[in-house]
Amino acid sequence: MRKLLQPILAVALGLALGLAVTWIAGESPWHVLKILEKGAFGSGYDFGMTLFYTTPLIFTGLSVAVAFHAGLFNIGAEGQLTVGALAAAVVGAVWSGLSAPLAPVVAVLAALLAGTIWGAIPGWLRARRGSHEVINTIMLNFIAAGLTSYVALYLLKNPDSQNPETRPIGPGYLIHQFGIFGGAPVSAALPLAILAAALVWVLLWRTSLGFEIRAVGQSEPAARAAGIDAGRIRIIAMCLAGGLAGLVGVGEVLGNAGKFKVGFSPEFGFIGIAVALLGRNQPAGILAAALLFGALHKGTADLDFETEHVTRELSLILQALVILSVSADGLWSWMKERRRPVIPETAGGVTC
Amino acid sequence: GAEFKVGLVLDRGGKDDKSFNASAYEGAMRAKSKLGIFLKYVEATDDNAFEPLLRAFAQRDFDLIIGIGFAQKEAIKKVADQFPQKHFALVDSIVDSPNVRSLMFEEHEGAYIIGSIAALTSKTGKIGFIGGMDIPLIRRFEMGYTAGAKKINPQITVIANFVGVTGEAWNNPPKGKELAVTQYEGGVDVIFAAAGASGMGVFDAAEEKKKFAIGVDSNQDWTKPGLILTSMLKRIDEAVFTTIQEGQAGKFSGGVKRFGLASRGVDYSFDQYNAKILTEPVRKQADELKAEIIAGKIDVPDYYKKH
Amino acid sequence: MLAQLLASTLRVSTPLIFAALGGMFSERAGVVNIALEGMMLLGAFGAAVGTLVTHSPWLGSACGMGAGILLAALYGLFAIRLRANQIVAGTAINMLALGLTPFLCKILYDVTGSTPPIPIDQRFRTAPLYLSWVLVLVCWVWMKRTPSGLWISFAGEHPEALNAAGIRVNRVRWLAVLISGALAGMGGASLSIFLSSSFSRNMTAGRGFMALAALIFGKWKPVPTAIACLLFGFAEAVQIRLQGVSLLGSKPIPVQFIQILPYLVTILVLAGFVGHSRAPKAAGTPFQRE
Amino acid sequence: MDSSQIVDDTTAAVELRALSKQFGGVRANADVNLRVERGTIHGVIGENGAGKSTAMKILYGIYRPDAGEIFVGGKKCVWASPSDAIAMGIGMVHQHFMLAGPYSALDNILLGAEPVRWGFIERKKARERLESLARQYGLPVEWDRPVEQLPVGIQQRIEILKLLYRHSNILILDEPTSVLTPQETSDLFANLKKLRDEGKTIVIITHKLKEVMSFTDRVTVFRAGKVTGEVETSRTNPQELANLMVGRKVVLSIDVPPARPRPETAIEVQGLSLAGPSGSRHKLSDVSFSVKRGEIVGVAGVEGNGQSELLQALLHPRESRCRTAGPVRYLANDVTVWDAAKIRDLGVAVIPEDRQSEGLLLERPVSENFLLGLQRSDAFSRAGFLRLRNLEKTATLAVEEYDVRPRGLMNTAGQLSGGNQQKLIVAREFQRQPQVLIAAQPTRGVDVGAIEFIHNRIVRARDEGAGVLLVSSELDEILTLADRILVLYEGRVVAEFQRADVSERELGLKMGGG
């Protein structure tokens, strides 16, 4: 009960702080809150856009979380999702003749594989060369951006557009979009993401491999002593993390754009870190957190419309404050401490 | 009888990029003050945000909705088809719907003139180009610029650099400055910057090295008087203003509107800030080239057509 | 040519050195500092605003450091006092800075995302560059020779030992985090009033993370960290010069390949030569007195 | 404040009155009263988790008491932090040393008491004073070496030098002897006596009744957070103390029937040579031995003489760096290139040297700790999936059988006291039905009741046919359990004895390199 209540209270606190900021900027917090709510959930379409943003955040949140469980910090989801999306688009553009049941499956596998490889690199480097995954994943983000933009601009350029993007994928690749969201691109990627969350849960908490991943993350020496090859587990975890992030490409390429667009992601990889952390690295928590962040992202986009001074930047401020207040483990004990009558006050130091 | 309502959806750089979006915003603001329209503008957070924003305008009964930047092409197409009774305009890309007006600029023509000005001004025989990201639009600038320079001086060296590989490339003035400093130190004495906010870094370098730089999209001559040789104007403001004016007057029409040298949709700037540095003979030659292009005597290479 | 390359290297590495040394203080004291990026960004903003108001880059950079300290204080409140997960709180601080700076620009100047430009005579020409190297020396002496340096080291390596020796661990950590904010703020200031002429949205462009990488690369020691920053700066400077150069006389190498060079070099060097670099043992673990 | 100002000889050096301290739900100290007379060596004993360390940490200012009072030299004191206690002349050597591995011995000692001039630490001056202290008490240390490269015995010297360096008058030592050889132990007590005779007051926590009996003046007994007795050492006996500690009668040493070794070899090592982790001083050189099934071979030796390297070579033969020679065989399989998982699948159970870092996932529940290493066993997994119901059933039984307290499977391992953590590890490892058991320091810091239990288990495993390698620095343990004894000194096997043929004195001599 407390476990559930605490994050909810914290989210509320974060939102309250954020809205206080809007008040400083001269807008009524209540008004802003209503805009946010309406922007995110106001209509089928709005809610659809919220879900559309939620989908990639589920994948990246899971990606970060799986790595976290293995004691690794994956800042590289951004790069992994970039190569994943590119791979799906390349497959779809090169073998554009492929038709429906097979085509999307091939493209999904391509996204998965590309992401996996992009995750495996820092995993391998950490496990076998001892170099820190934080640096390597950051570097690989830049490298992914460079390589994918080269492919999109020179190898598979879209002749019909000035946009830096690849040729469109074959029609057989496009996946189902749900009609009930008034045209918002909510596709089969969303159920795929929920399925992925379920599978990650099963993996982590119900399988031997998942236990080994968590054991390595908890204590490498203990895992090693128990006969677990920590290096191997780390590589596997990073492969999984990369693959999960790579699946972002499914919703974007197969379910929305129909091609790879350079810079399509508004930093889903980084927001994924926040999602994982807010969701306490638990799949169910990640689903909830991804929805929250998706809603904030969508809701704040409408702020420009409705207010004078408050802009889309509020989205970042709100997200930041929510994460901060959720992260503050000590907040609760601190508040309790405050209430507890203080026994021999210690502030004075020696009182001999 | 009701007020004419215009919605403006800016690209990610935002209205204060002193360049591309700024130009569009300025045109819209001019319409607001001169024509008394109702104006609302928004800035997108990401590529996928365009559609909801456009749609929100359409649903809120805006009469004319203008998208700035090629990234909105598909979103405009989709929303325009869903709201056939509304009018749309799009800058920098073509959407083939009856209720959409595509505002296309012949950047390569403008860049050609800019290239000739740079070559005419350069004393070292080396000029530079600094783009934000390596994308077709920027390559189009670069190609026209190079061709114009070579027209004046076939031996001239054009050094082209790009700031980065991610969206940060448009917002990294320190990197733009470093690229420019490197070019200046390598003997370049005029740099054309087409790099969004990173271009400010190029101007800073010009200021420190006392060399020339050239602005883009808006008239940027005022930012460093006496150092910005000229700016390649892309009169998005004009295009936007005219579109609004016609819309208000009930004379909106779809289709492609092209803005080249002929229509003064692209041009070079000349005002009190660069009067001393953009010399008479240079301007004369540039104007001659301009006339030749308008007359179709020079075939300016267009990256869009070649790739 | 070589001198220019060196000058370019030194310039590019200046903000990295400040930020990385800032990171060193907090991480050596046991507080992981993912928030460097945000502190730099707010520092860059503060310095630009400060210079615009005071017309002096020195006062301006003081404002930048102040802004960094302010954000560091918020980070400290969560990471130290409230024992938040440091990576979480750090990520949030980065977001906050990313959101807050354009927000403030809008309020202060009614401009989204940037401040007005700062005239050249109110900007730094070279001072931060020299200052950064003086700082490397100062930090080296500080960590090696002074009591507070020793305390900082112990706060990150074995806080219980420091506590048992009668020093308040969390006070030391507070000190280190605030210093970290000041230095990261100075790193940001060198971006906005030294390497360019105004603040613009997200102008740090990942430099805080590069600084973090340099810190790990430099094994959390001041001099090697500064050298790592130099290496990154060098890779960047070379990259700039390689753009458009053609190998084997044929077409130029695609610019994207040149641009990823510094990142590739970092990965290779790290995997090849540096080997294991061990973080301070207690980095990331909040300290609590029962 | 210089505590020599306190002159009144009739007051106690330290007095704790009605001290209480609660951690979450655990009452670590409840109404503790303790009086330590000036110029005495005062023993504090009690089972694991009885509250000894807690009481001392409160006295030293690390923990804040929930209630109760501290008197030093008759004056009531309230500590804001250890610095206040230090200022009053109190010093403490902690159960788990307070040393930062990568830093030099000198810096570790100076910390918090640095001599400063112009803002800089005057290391030279400090070193001079320390050198004279080291000479005076016979405690030489290599000042500039990182402490992680120094043997534990030296590390303890460093801890003691810290106190001397700070002019502490009241010295608290928490289980100082658990890592020392008999020789080092008696050296330590000789020094403590010297210090006492110079007028200092010493409080020493220990589990070893023998030490209490031979070296202390008075002794306080803790049980379950309370003080159950405070007596003059000369008026008590080990049996009485043990009963006070445990609250029931305990057998002080178990009777081990002679072994009946089987012909099969459990472990065999030939000519093993190995460099330790970088910086460690001892390597293994040319170590050869074998362990038959059904016997216990003890490896005696002072810590830091190659035990860790030997364990590393036995458990991770493939990863051991810089191996120069020597195959490792288990049950007739050459495992030199095997990974740890495969070795363990042969039926090799391990009680690791450092239970907290190598044996447990401290933040995970007991049930998961019970699973660790068995996650792929048939009992707990099928087709890659965990059989959680089986795990719960088996773990519940095991926790019961091995008397892990508290019983709940959902407590985290970190919430258990040291002894209970060890029992949990033993329970888990015995779940494998080991053919080979490698037990490293199986009862370090564990109370008498638990020692008895663990020892019985090891003997039972032997009698069921396991080959046991017992690595221990406790002579009593080796002498009680081992059928054969190897002595490891500076990475070599310097002696081999049958248990019946060797005396404690002889063994101690060999361990010291004699």
Ligand SMILES: Nc1ncnc2c1ncn2[C@@H]1O[C@H](COP(=O)(O)OP(=O)(O)OP(=O)(O)O)[C@@H](O)[C@H]1O
């Ligand atoms: N930091 C702490 N947090 C929570 N509980 C604690 C803490 N320290 C001690 N305890 C609890 O207090 C009890 C007493 O612990 P303490 O360390 O004082 O025992 P001890 O007598 O020193 O035992 P041992 O002989 O094993 O050293 C333990 O059982 C434990 O449950």
Ligand SMILES: Nc1ncnc2c1ncn2[C@@H]1O[C@H](COP(=O)(O)OP(=O)(O)OP(=O)(O)O)[C@@H](O)[C@H]1O
């Ligand atoms: N988070 C926690 N919650 C509850 N109890 C804890 C926690 N952390 C530590 N403890 C308790 O604190 C005690 C640590 O005290 P101490 O360092 O004296 O260990 P110990 O019990 O003496 O172990 P040993 O057997 O090694 O002597 C443990 O016994 C454990 O029960």
Ligand SMILES: [Mg+2]
């Ligand atoms: Mg204890």
Ligand SMILES: [Mg+2]
């Ligand atoms: Mg103990």
